[in-house]
Each structure stands twice: as structure tokens, then as C-alpha cells.
Amino acid sequence: MSVKIAALFLSLPAISCAQQVAIGSYALRTNLSYPSGITAGPDGALWFAESFANQIGRITTAGSITEFPLPSSFNGPGIITTGPDGALWFGADPGVYSSTDAIGRITTAGAVTMYQLPGPATTPFAITSGPDGALWFTGFSNTLTGSEIGRITTVGAVTIYATPTEQSGPWGITAGPDGALWFTELYANNIGRITTAGAITEYPLPYPYSYPYGIVAGPDGALWFTEQAGNRIGRISTSGVITEYTIPTPFAEADWIIVGPDGALWFTEYNNQYQIGRVTTAGAFTEYAMPTGRCCVYGITAGPDGEIWLTEPNPQIYPNEIAELFFVTANLAATPATGRYHSALSFTGSGFAPGEKVQVYESGVGSKVLASATADSSGSVSTAEVRMPQSQYGPRIFVGVGQSSGKLGAAAFAMEPRLVLSTDAGAPGASVTAEGYGFDSFEFVDIYWDDPYILLGTVQVDWHSSFTGAAAFGFQVPKRAALGANSVLGIGQTSKAVGPAAFTVE
Numbered sequence: 001m002s003v004k005i006a007a008l009f010l011s012l013p014a015i016s017c018a019q020q021v022a023i024g025s026y027a028l029r030t031n032l033s034y035p036s037g038i039t040a041g042p043d044g045a046l047w048f049a050e051s052f053a054n055q056i057g058r059i060t061t062a063g064s065i066t067e068f069p070l071p072s073s074f075n076g077p078g079i080i081t082t083g084p085d086g087a088l089w090f091g092a093d094p095g096v097y098s099s100t101d102a103i104g105r106i107t108t109a110g111a112v113t114m115y116q117l118p119g120p121a122t123t124p125f126a127i128t129s130g131p132d133g134a135l136w137f138t139g140f141s142n143t144l145t146g147s148e149i150g151r152i153t154t155v156g157a158v159t160i161y162a163t164p165t166e167q168s169g170p171w172g173i174t175a176g177p178d179g180a181l182w183f184t185e186l187y188a189n190n191i192g193r194i195t196t197a198g199a200i201t202e203y204p205l206p207y208p209y210s211y212p213y214g215i216v217a218g219p220d221g222a223l224w225f226t227e228q229a230g231n232r233i234g235r236i237s238t239s240g241v242i243t244e245y246t247i248p249t250p251f252a253e254a255d256w257i258i259v260g261p262d263g264a265l266w267f268t269e270y271n272n273q274y275q276i277g278r279v280t281t282a283g284a285f286t287e288y289a290m291p292t293g294r295c296c297v298y299g300i301t302a303g304p305d306g307e308i309w310l311t312e313p314n315p316q317i318y319p320n321e322i323a324e325l326f327f328v329t330a331n332l333a334a335t336p337a338t339g340r341y342h343s344a345l346s347f348t349g350s351g352f353a354p355g356e357k358v359q360v361y362e363s364g365v366g367s368k369v370l371a372s373a374t375a376d377s378s379g380s381v382s383t384a385e386v387r388m389p390q391s392q393y394g395p396r397i398f399v400g401v402g403q404s405s406g407k408l409g410a411a412a413f414a415m416e417p418r419l420v421l422s423t424d425a426g427a428p429g430a431s432v433t434a435e436g437y438g439f440d441s442f443e444f445v446d447i448y449w450d451d452p453y454i455l456l457g458t459v460q461v462d463w464h465s466s467f468t469g470a471a472a473f474g475f476q477v478p479k480r481a482a483l484g485a486n487s488v489l490g491i492g493q494t495s496k497a498v499g500p501a502a503f504t505v506e
Helices: none
Strands: 007-010 021-027 035-040 046-050 055-059 065-069 077-082 088-092 102-106 112-116 123-129 135-140 148-152 158-162 170-175 181-185 190-194 200-204 212-217 223-227 232-236 242-246 254-259 265-269 275-279 285-289 300-302 308-312 321-327 331-335 338-340 344-350 357-361 369-374 394-402 408-416 418-421 431-437 444-450 453-460 473-476 484-492 498-505
Touching (some): 035 321, 046 077, 077 123, 088 123, 088 135, 123 170, 190 212, 223 254, 232 254, 254 300, 265 300, 321 408, 331 394, 344 394, 344 408, 418 484, 431 484, 431 498, 453 473
Parallel strands (some): 035 077, 331 408, 338 408, 418 498
Antiparallel strands (some): 021 321, 035 046, 077 088, 088 102, 102 112, 135 148, 148 158, 170 181, 181 190, 254 265, 265 275, 275 285, 300 308, 331 344, 357 369, 357 394, 394 408, 418 431, 444 484
16 A cells, blocks of 8 residues: 655755775676675675676675676576575576576575576566565566565575555665565655565655665664665655655766665765765765776675675676775875886885784785785884786775774775786897786787887787786787887777887897
């Protein structure tokens, strides 16, 4: 049934003081895999769905990634959650137009089970653990033939409940503080509530065509949700009173929403703003730009490490990535702030605990230690010179953590590509091998000789942004090459980045 609601619309929310954060990314091993939902797993890692690649991925808090392929009959996972049985459960992504009406389960060891749903073709999308020890999910139909809320036990028994409003488009779902499940209805413009016995109530939003999307139980005993088309963040009490707050950036297209480690609500903005939003329970907003400005941001979850984890999907360009938002509590800087593979690099910092050891990691916290030093009596630190490790083209951060205080600093750095030749001198016609570092993951790189300007060929880099070893590029010095100093250039087709190498023609 539908019920009458009270609504409050706040068009000019206050802007809060910005929480100091830094965002780093980890490229996926599978090209154009389209990571979507992400959740904290029971094993201390993060688990995510790769919709286009039909895989489930796992990333440790240190940034190590493993991917598990799903049966070809499934055709695209979407939202993923940790179940009450210690496994990960997931639905399908309607954007892949999945014809497999099934719920998936994967253990932390990678064993996959599929449970077929009964009834007409409806895609099980968002999924969450309920208060009754079962999983609850939204049934979304691309053909508008069904609108359902489903329940599945950990042994695969399924119950389906049709929503009172036909073709309502159930989308996000979460367990509420009142022992019921709360969900959004994308097409009907409603917030729904379903008891564990299957009784459904719908609360219409005060403004039409808002497209309510993600929903989460807030820290204040209410439910918080995003309005993708309405450009608002909404709050609904368990008695149905709705308050709405306008997002400062127009057309932000807010998608998923969570409660962050700081007690605020955090949400993704999928549209071309490429931002992460934060709103307090009082309605004060802060927005943070993604560092590259080239990837969409979609899934979001609070990690076991006290940070926020995100998915960065893009079906047309690479790389597709998992991002980590760090809460910064100390200062760290890299010198220089721009460089190439194996160039000299050092770090300085302040705000750490006096006398503590500070470690700077190559990737995420807990990965290989790149540099370390002991803070002085003022909490300042300065490391010895190290060599820049292989990294993806463009902006990145290095994270340094005080080993006793836990204080975290993030140093900004911009990676530029580089070619390394097997020899730096030779006669025309000589055979040379070029290895490349620091390009975009999976992009194609054109290799040019500069005098005369000749395209020598094209090579594709791997997920780690390099072409090395057996994948290195072999060529011959052009017969018409000018004597003396020359350059060999690697130019990324997507990034447009230029990686140089010097060669002397004898």
C-alpha cells in the first residue's frame, strides 16, 4: 500500500569543513571488466563484481588482486554482499541484460554456487543480509515485466514478493534499524519497506522522477538514500518522514551510499563529475574529485582498514580500477613530485609521533616497503633516496604510516612513461629491443624513430602498465637514421603520454 508522508526539502545545505583525504587506485588485471558492486569480506579483504568480465574479484588492503571467473551461463554479476554464512552473495547487473535469473554465492576460497530463481524473467540485482539470517534482494526487470523483492536462505530456498506498485523498478536494498528491509523503487519514485513476513509499505517521494537509487541504514536511526535524477540525498525515518538535501554539484547522478568510518554518509557520483560526496546527518556536504578525472566512480564500501573503497568502471576506456580513499592524519611529500620508472625519489613528512618508525609503501598499506625512516623529536621524517617502482601513468599517491601511532600521510606523485632500450648505440640496421614502463594499463603504444620520423610499430602494455620480457618490442634501426644522437619515442594511444629513450647512431 501507499501511505501519506511528511516531507522537508532543504535546497541550501551548509558546506562542512572538508575531511582531509587522498585517493589511490589499483588497476585490474582484466581489461574493460567494469567493476560494479564492492563489499568488505569476512576475510579482511574487499570483494567486488566485474560485470562485463563475468568475474568476482578480491583485493587485499595492500592492493593484491585475485579474480574468479563465473560460469558462462551467468552473464554479469552486479551488487555483492557478505552473507550470514561467511560467503559472498551477489546478484546480476541489469546493464548486462543478463538472461540468467540466478543468485550467486562464492566462498572466500573461490568456490561458486548458482541458485536459479523461480517465475518470470526478472534480474536479481541488489542484495543484502537480512535480520532473519537470510539474504534479501531486489528483482529488477529491464522489460518491466516484474517488480519483486526476493528472499533466499543460505541453502538456496527462494521466496518472491511482488511490490504493490507494478513496474516499480526495485533497485537498492538494505536492512533497517527496525527489523525490516528498506528498498528504493527507481521507476515508481518510492521508498519501500518490507517486513521479514513479506508485508510491504511504499512511501512516495515528494518530487517526481527523482530516481531513488542506493539506500543504507544511517547512524541516526533513519534510512538514507540517493536520488540519481533529483540530485539529492534523502533521509526517511522509520515512520516515513522524508527530508531531502540538494547536492552542491548539479547533475551529480548520485548512486550508492554507505556509512563511513567517520559517522557521515558517503556516496558516489557516477556522472561526468567523477566525485565522491560526503554528507553529515545535519545535511552538510563536502565533495572530493577523483584524482585522474577520467574514470566513473560507482560502487562504495567501508573497508576493514578504516578507509573507504570504490569501484571505477568504464566500458569504453582503460584502465578499470579499484580505488581507495584514505583519511589523512599526517603530512607526507615526495621529491620530486614527478618522475619515471627507476628515477630517484625521496620522502619528507611531519605530524608523526616522535621517535616512531614511518614506512612508505609501494602500493597499499601492507604492501612492499619502498622507504622507511625514524621520526625525530618533532615528529618529522626524511627518508633516504630510493628508486621509483613501476606504476601506471598519471597521478598516484604513496602512503606512509607511523608504525606506533597509525598516523597516515599521502604523498602525491605523477608518473611519466619511459622506454628502456637493450642498447643505446649501434649502426643502421642494428636490432634493438625496447621495454616500456609507466603507460596506461592495456593501452596501445606507438613506437617512433625521431629522425627521420618513422612509425616502427605498435605494442600493447599489460595490466601493470608495461611491456617487458617476452612482450618487449623489437625493431631495427632505420637504414636512413641520422648519425649521432636520436630519440625513440613511445606514445600512448589513449593517454597520449610520451616515453622517450636516447639512441646514438654510429
